[in-house]
Amino acid sequence: MATSAPEPLSAGIEAPGRLRQPKQVIGGAVAALVAGWLIVKAVGNFGGFLNATLLGLTLAGLYFVVASGFTLIFGLMRTINMAHGSLYLLGGYIAFELQEKLFSDNKGGFELSIGQSSGETQYSTIEWLVPLLIAALAMGVLGVLIYQLLLRWNQGQELRQALITIAVIIIAGDQMLAHFGGVAKDIKLPASWPTSVDIPLIGSFGFFRLTIVLGSAILVGLLLWWMIKRTRFGLITRAGVDDRDMVSALGINIPLVFAAAFFIGSLLAGFGGVLGGSMLSLQPGQDSAFLLNSLVVVIIGGMGSLGGAAVGAVALGLVQAYGASYLVFGGTDLTNYSILLTFGLVVAVLAVRPYGLFGRPA
Amino acid sequence: MPPDAILEVKNLNAYYGPAHVLQDVSFEIGSEPTAIIGRNGMGKSTLCLSIMGMLQKVDGSVRFHGEELLGKPPYKVAAAGLAFVPQGRRLFQSLTVEEHLRLVSNGNGNGRWNTERIYELFPRLAERRRSGAMQLSGGEQQMLAIARSLLLDPKLLIMDEPSEGLAPAVIDHLIDAIRGLSAEGTAILLVEQNLSVATELADRHLVMVAGRIAAETTADELENDPDAQRRYLGVEPLAEEA
Numbered sequence: 001m002a003t004s005a006p007e008p009l010s011a012g013i014e015a016p017g018r019l020r021q022p023k024q025v026i027g028g029a030v031a032a033l034v035a036g037w038l039i040v041k042a043v044g045n046f047g048g049f050l051n052a053t054l055l056g057l058t059l060a061g062l063y064f065v066v067a068s069g070f071t072l073i074f075g076l077m078r079t080i081n082m083a084h085g086s087l088y089l090l091g092g093y094i095a096f097e098l099q100e101k102l103f104s105d106n107k108g109g110f111e112l113s114i115g116q117s118s119g120e121t122q123y124s125t126i127e128w129l130v131p132l133l134i135a136a137l138a139m140g141v142l143g144v145l146i147y148q149l150l151l152r153w154n155q156g157q158e159l160r161q162a163l164i165t166i167a168v169i170i171i172a173g174d175q176m177l178a179h180f181g182g183v184a185k186d187i188k189l190p191a192s193w194p195t196s197v198d199i200p201l202i203g204s205f206g207f208f209r210l211t212i213v214l215g216s217a218i219l220v221g222l223l224l225w226w227m228i229k230r231t232r233f234g235l236i237t238r239a240g241v242d243d244r245d246m247v248s249a250l251g252i253n254i255p256l257v258f259a260a261a262f263f264i265g266s267l268l269a270g271f272g273g274v275l276g277g278s279m280l281s282l283q284p285g286q287d288s289a290f291l292l293n294s295l296v297v298v299i300i301g302g303m304g305s306l307g308g309a310a311v312g313a314v315a316l317g318l319v320q321a322y323g324a325s326y327l328v329f330g331g332t333d334l335t336n337y338s339i340l341l342t343f344g345l346v347v348a349v350l351a352v353r354p355y356g357l358f359g360r361p362a
Numbered sequence: 363m364p365p366d367a368i369l370e371v372k373n374l375n376a377y378y379g380p381a382h383v384l385q386d387v388s389f390e391i392g393s394e395p396t397a398i399i400g401r402n403g404m405g406k407s408t409l410c411l412s413i414m415g416m417l418q419k420v421d422g423s424v425r426f427h428g429e430e431l432l433g434k435p436p437y438k439v440a441a442a443g444l445a446f447v448p449q450g451r452r453l454f455q456s457l458t459v460e461e462h463l464r465l466v467s468n469g470n471g472n473g474r475w476n477t478e479r480i481y482e483l484f485p486r487l488a489e490r491r492r493s494g495a496m497q498l499s500g501g502e503q504q505m506l507a508i509a510r511s512l513l514l515d516p517k518l519l520i521m522d523e524p525s526e527g528l529a530p531a532v533i534d535h536l537i538d539a540i541r542g543l544s545a546e547g548t549a550i551l552l553v554e555q556n557l558s559v560a561t562e563l564a565d566r567h568l569v570m571v572a573g574r575i576a577a578e579t580t581a582d583e584l585e586n587d588p589d590a591q592r593r594y595l596g597v598e599p600l601a602e603e604a
């Protein structure tokens with residue numbers, strides 16, 4: 001995905017009449033290098049390459065679900081909801097707790113923390129879906145509360161809003177640590193679902209990642225796209241991104257629209273938290289990790305752009321997946337440093353497109 | 363002073379940071395069209411934005427049919443019956459012509475204005491209904507800016523320099539359209555620097571100088587007083603222009 005240079009490098013060489021900007025030449029060279037390196041890896045082990053690609057895409061699906069809500073709120077309100085990652089983690093924890101409390105066979109909960117000797121509960125599909133729905137809705141409501149109680153009266157003061165939501169991260173983070181502890185928690189998948197599927201050339205691949213996470217991302221993308229293109233709420237959202245005050249002067253109740261955007265955006269964070277808690281696991285620190293992921297995704301794609309969030313999520317997912325598989329050179333294992341690739345990606349995109357791939361000046 | 367004042371502005375002040383831009387502005391307007399004229403930078407647009415609730419730092423009073431508007435957000439000002447055609451049009455670059463109209467109309471065809479009537483008034487907009495707002499010509503953009511404000515069925519229409527940047531033939535069409543609105547009973551507050559547009563549309567003229575209403579005059583007086591034209595607007599007088 002580092003092939004973000006607007007034209008292939010060769011174009012610059014074949015058109016001697018036009019002077020290329022040096023950063024574009026450098027960008028092109030880096031892109032060519034990365035592409036070449038990936039081709040070498042792909043030829044060396046094609047199945048492994050496909051596996052890493054699919055891992056990256058499924059990760060991208062999770063990032064997209066979370067970041068699409070983030071970019072919706074930002075695009076409309078110019079408010080960076082720093083607590084977005086906290087809504088992700090809390091949504092996951094709530095679903096986890098609901099699943100345990102409502103549906104676990106040994107409802108004591110005490111034995112669970114000691115060991116699984118008492119036998120794992122076999123959860124049904126409903127017992128996964130109900131916590132998911134409740135947790136996502138609860139995060140939507142909490143998002144509206146954050147907007148109404150903390151942000152609404154600071155409208156237009158972006159720095160204050162950012163600082164207030166950072167305070168929410170810290171308080172919510174400590175409270176979650178106190179309540180859920182520091183040990184990683186998994187939301188259990190329905191026992192009737194297969195754990196993996198066999199794919200030609202790749203072999204066995206996680207069923208949940210491939211179908212549910214990727215499917216959810218596509219569904220969320222389509223629904224949001226439909227909402228933005230076809231509904232009046234979408235019209236208001238797009239107009240609000242362009243000129244909020246003018247939308248208000250046309251008689252549209254902007255605070256109500258903002259509250260709705262916060263509801264949908266936060267609901268998506270909570271939904272992402274349940275997907276993430278089922279696919280990976282839930283633990284302290286993921287609040288800031290997913291805030292960072294969301295920021296990276298929308299910075300790459302362009303703040304406020306849904307298509308940008310999709311492209312940004314794919315870019316981030318692939319870079320992380322390739323970084324985790326391919327940063328081994330001979331005996332030197334550099335996979336611990338793969339986070340640096342993420343920032344390399346951001347720097348590369350911003351060097352060529354300062355407002356992100358699909359962004360434009362605010 | 364009009365006997366049937368609908369909008370009363372009293373001691374209105376507006377600030378941009380430390381800059382005190384509107385200084386105790388007071389005036390009333392009735393249902394007949396009123397023009398506010400004045401040179402660049404005198405505070406005319408600031409006055410419009412203050413009335414519409416689009417500025418933060420304001421004080422004083424703006425009453426519409428007795429209801430205090432100052433301190434209300436723009437959407438409540440709009441709900442009270444005011445609509446605004448801003449300077450520079452401020453169309454939404456992500457929306458098509460059609461979408462601009464759909465944004466405002468709630469689908470209830472009960473009001474005076476609906477999309478069909480808009481397209482009758484401005485047939486050009488019907489032809490360009492699928493075009494993005496930024497692809498329109500200046501005249502079409504102005505029509506769209508007026509059209510979307512009409513869908514609010516306003517009692518008072520505030521227009522900030524609607525003729526700015528338009529060709530003379532387009533301006534004539536615009537003047538006809540605005541006259542029609544006025545004849546239908548929509549009160550009009552028109553901010554203009556183009557004196558011939560202002561005098562054609564309004565008889566009563568308020569002159570704004572350095573953030574204050576400095577004088578009140580009529581279209582006749584202005585047209586026959588080249589000196590006042592020069593003083594108030596800094597333009598070559600009408601007679602010499604023609």
Ligand SMILES: Nc1ncnc2c1ncn2[C@@H]1O[C@H](COP(=O)(O)OP(=O)(O)O)[C@@H](O)[C@H]1O
Pocket residue numbers: 378381383400401402403404405406407408409
């Ligand atoms: N957003 C702003 N920030 C600071 N000063 C402004 C702003 N807008 C206008 N001004 C200043 O306020 C004064 C009045 O401007 P304006 O109301 O636009 O005048 P007019 O519409 O009569 O040309 C001018 O001196 C202008 O420079």
Ligand SMILES: [Mg+2]
Pocket residue numbers: 403406407408449522523
């Ligand atoms: Mg102006």
